[in-house]
Amino acid sequence: MPGPSVNLHHLVPRTYKGTETVALHRICHSKIHAVLSEKELRDHFHTIDRLRSHPEIARFIKWVARKPPTFTDRHRGGRRSR
Template sequence: MDALTRHHLIPRKQHRRKRIRRRFSRAERAARILWVCRPCHDHIHKHFDEQTLAERLNTREALLAEPVVHDFVTWIARHPPGFKPRG
């Protein structure tokens, strides 16, 4: 397995937004972390802006329910560790 990267389910830049502060406590904002491989992390940020991640895709389940993420995770799981997709 490749080294994993820390994906903040609520992006750190969004922590200061009033809407996010009202919805999630400081502890919740800090604790929502998902460890993912680099290709998956890049894919997530390629397809979703930080506001969408913070407001709608702030759990593992919500993120994996998105077809673009689910399909990519399924696809990359068939490749050997260290595989780096193009583009």
């Protein structure tokens, strides 16, 4: 359920008519969108398992798992070059 620490993430971006959503901690949701383009999300990373398989996302999950559930931190860097 969405709330102060949780966002709904469209597995296929809404710009590509995606409707299925999953609840994610907002820091993880922000990281996904900082690392992956909407086209990459649509074409390759449209499931939780595929998102977890991305090397940078996997490292981030391992790092953030050691933080308290209320942890929020603005990750460094913006979208990578496409």
